[in-house]
Amino acid sequence: MSADFHDDHLPSDRHHSPEDRWPGFEADEALYWARVLLRHSPDPQRAGIKAQMHTAIERGVPVTGPEWVRTAETARGDGFTPVLYQTLFETLQTIPPASFRSHPGHRKAVFKTYVPGTPYESELWRDWPRLFLTEGFDARTATSLALLRAEPRFPRTQKRGDAEA
Template identity: 70%
Template structure:
């Protein structure tokens, strides 16, 4: 769903008709948002992007989204479908995307100027988001799958190859 996600899960797990109607409406909207994605693929992307969101989200919204996902309902933040579609065109599936971003967490952003942690979107009361950058990651699936590197090494190599695209920050005294 959007950042204005309004799931209404029942608190006691009871199967009331209002909860079913809400879930049916949420599923209908999810199918509209995730056009071009099989429902199970959309759900899997939802699970991955909940934890590796390209955009910042409020914790309460993510909690509602998590609850919907647990009920088998695909949800989407503002840039999730576009991110999944772009990543899919680059050769990613949800498992590869998760592998990339999990390995990225093991590499300090100070190690590479190209590290997306430098461009992470943050707001005061939101959980941060890390945008997917196709120009940075489009070769990662090939490096990981075809060249036989483990996920962390493929991530480090991809960041290293991208370093020339990210100039060193200027320091005082440079003109």
């Protein structure tokens, strides 16, 4: 799995429009998603590549990582905007992975010399916008409820000695 930033997304590349990089997204929306996914990337990235991406995004170029467009499409289909996505993932950072078996921190993609990535899991988060926006739960409670509802899908792992009891 390569998590490298591809040269065709560099800001010096003038032959690709935002629509080429982000099909189905308006230029402003693509830029907002790029900003959020740079911070909360679904895939690991080399730090140097992330720095280049940051520079491009700050100049208004909606660059994309390997899974960004698919992640944004899926999250948008689940009712997320870039602001809601950022709120979810920032809130998630306040909840220790040990609190829930379903916590995506257990499935974080980590490679040596890469900034880790946390994949967006639609089946886990699709109810989050409703919990937050419609049902009125604060962001942390909505996140905890989504994680709690997903717990049955993540079985407990046996600790050593449990099988002997």
